[in-house]
Amino acid sequence: MSKLITNSSGLVSKLLHSSKMPAFTLYGARGSTNTDRVRLTLAEGGFTDYELVLLNLQKGEQKVGEPFFLEFDAPYPHVGKLKIADVATPSPRKT
Amino acid sequence: MKRHPWGKIPVITFPEGFTLYESRAICKYLARKYSFPLLPRDSDVKAAALFDQAQSAEMLYFAEPAGRIAFEKFAKRFMGLPPDDAVVSDALRSVEMFFDVAERLLQHKDYMAGKDFTLTDIYYIPLIQRLFACGYGDIILSRKAVSAWWDRCINRPSIQKMLAMDKEAAAAARK
Numbered sequence: 001m002s003k004l005i006t007n008s009s010g011l012v013s014k015l016l017h018s019s020k021m022p023a024f025t026l027y028g029a030r031g032s033t034n035t036d037r038v039r040l041t042l043a044e045g046g047f048t049d050y051e052l053v054l055l056n057l058q059k060g061e062q063k064v065g066e067p068f069f070l071e072f073d074a075p076y077p078h079v080g081k082l083k084i085a086d087v088a089t090p091s092p093r094k095t
Numbered sequence: 096m097k098r099h100p101w102g103k104i105p106v107i108t109f110p111e112g113f114t115l116y117e118s119r120a121i122c123k124y125l126a127r128k129y130s131f132p133l134l135p136r137d138s139d140v141k142a143a144a145l146f147d148q149a150q151s152a153e154m155l156y157f158a159e160p161a162g163r164i165a166f167e168k169f170a171k172r173f174m175g176l177p178p179d180d181a182v183v184s185d186a187l188r189s190v191e192m193f194f195d196v197a198e199r200l201l202q203h204k205d206y207m208a209g210k211d212f213t214l215t216d217i218y219y220i221p222l223i224q225r226l227f228a229c230g231y232g233d234i235i236l237s238r239k240a241v242s243a244w245w246d247r248c249i250n251r252p253s254i255q256k257m258l259a260m261d262k263e264a265a266a267a268a269r270k
Contacts, residue, residue, distance in 0.1 A: 033221035045131030
């Protein structure tokens with residue numbers, strides 16, 4: 001069964017220690033059309049083994065924490081961990 | 096920010112650390128990972144291309160203006176800001192034009208990417224619901240083929256069930 005967590009503090013790790021670890025955690029917000037796109041996909045697939053954490057966007061909970069490191073889809077694998085800020089900054093145009 | 100570099104939602108995280116953001120990428124990944132029958136078979140190259148085409152049309156020609164309407168007429172209400180009517184009327188014109196074309200296309204196919212219900216159809220549902228909530232449901236209902244497509248989408252049992260549960264939850268939250 002999917003488990004719903006509404007969490008105003010933004011700290012969810014302690015809640016993940018329930019008896020069985022869900023397959024994944026979906027972070028979203030109530031009334032968010034983008035979140036509902038994912039929820040509808042899961043509903044249509046009949047998949048319920050996930051945890052839904054609803055963040056409070058008005059409190060800016062989705063912006064809490066340090067920027068994360070891309071470990072899985074770094075465009076230059078030999079660089080290893082790549083900070084997203086490095087990717088987002090346009091490089092000077094070569095002439 | 097820990098999970099999404101632009102600090103947005105949704106995001107999914109897996110226990111082993113894999114993190115993914117952007118709703119359509121998440122939907123596609125989940126459908127592939129768990130074999131939901133919502134994507135064309137990989138071996139059917141043409142069907143896969145038609146899916147990509149339908150997905151781009153949804154994202155660029157529909158979700159962009161529909162999202163502007165939702166922001167002006169829905170989100171701004173919660174921020175205590177008035178809607179920008181010029182933005183709304185411009186976006187409404189774009190959405191109307193989009194569905195004029197969709198009306199013609201849907202006379203030859205049941206769903207946006209072809210004969211089968213796919214993720215692309217799901218992608219439309221939340222923003223169309225938002226259009227209804229903002230009083231613009233007529234954009235859908237006034238077009239016969241679009242309206243029939245919409246009925247086919249929202250009458251699917253699992254979707255109907257989720258929408259009904261959300262409606263109940265919203266009503267309970269208002270009490």
